[in-house]
Amino acid sequence: MAKIAILGFGTVGSGVLEVIRRNAAGIGRRAGEPVEVKYILDIRDFSGHPDAALFVNNIDVILSDPEVRVVVETIGGVRFAYPYVKAALESGRSVCTSNKELVATHGAELLAIARSHGAAFLFEASVGGGTPIITPMHQCLAANVITQVQGIVNGTTNFMLTKMAREGMDFAEALKLAQQLGYAETRDPGDDVDGPDACRKISILSSLAFGHHIYPQNVPTRGIRDVTILDVQAAARLDGVVRLIVHSRQDENGQVWAGVEPMLVPQTSQLAGVEDVFNAVLVKGDMLGDVIFYGKGAGKLPTASAVVADVIDALKNGSRIHDSLFWQEAAPAEGLLQDPAPAVCLVRVSGVGESEMSAFCGGEPVLAQAGQLCWLTPALTPDALEALKQKVAAAGGTVHQVLRRLEE
8 A cells, every 4th residue: 555645734735635535446546556645744733623643743754654655745835845845855755746836946956856766756736737738748749849838827817817808807806706716815816917826837837848947037927917908808809819828939049938928819829719717738849730738727626636646657657757757957047038039019008199109110000098009010029119118108108018919
């Protein structure tokens, strides 16, 4: 029998225990032996819990027990998770985690520790929740050179943007509804609406796709707080939608470019139809072409099911899985990985008219309302876009929003 320990008994941690018990027979068959939770680490008081006997409040209890073969980390953050996971891997135990911040920040280091100690470090649930993305990328697409990754990886913002388009809600109304439904944090929804959650996820996907560690601090990141009804309406007039898009690509020189930003997504894109809390990741391979992974990006049992699938892989394959699931350590880049490629932009301005915008950049008007003008520019590089902002400012105007068009 394989004994495991769960670190953190919140939403995902409690879901892991539930999944292991509810589907014990199938999990045991696939793992080749029964799987049982022996410890749950949590500093809170669970003395009244039906499984009170499983709870401990000291990691050393787990690390000193030779029966524990796999540690599941669902604490979140890095303050405690990082030293606990590192110690578990150094002891030769495999670790399965849903912690995107941990993987995005320390993934290369922890993968190297796992390999050198004959253990597995697995994190399928860190990007797509219950939707498989990591495993298909490093196994099913192993014969491909991946050149580009694009996606919608934050269900909260996707739900909000869908409500803004369908029901005419403004940002504040959509956020309030997302909070009421439990999709967004009530105290501080910044991780979702300002982009850090999506940034960590594209950092992980880029590291896996391109073979070396891509750090979140190098990924230019902008959330959806400044997206208005006017932006959504203008996008619809252009037969498109507004979505928070993560993207990365590797150019012919091996340079990786990445970003997180609200974008104008044409209806011809496969990502345009991704609505509500659903996520999708589109991967471009040189042999396969485009492949898309689609599903709900969160939820207690879907996420826990992905963690438990990793537990099965860890028990069956151990460190052999890192023949394909691996990327090299690298120092953080200097500055941001801002993609220099030109892109058509939907800009929203005030204080200038159509004749001035036409003179500044060419292009065409899309929508004018409440003293603001939505304008579709020709393809602009980041430098040309900055020059446009300066021209508008010099004329006494303001650029309030820039939505680059997603190119297929």
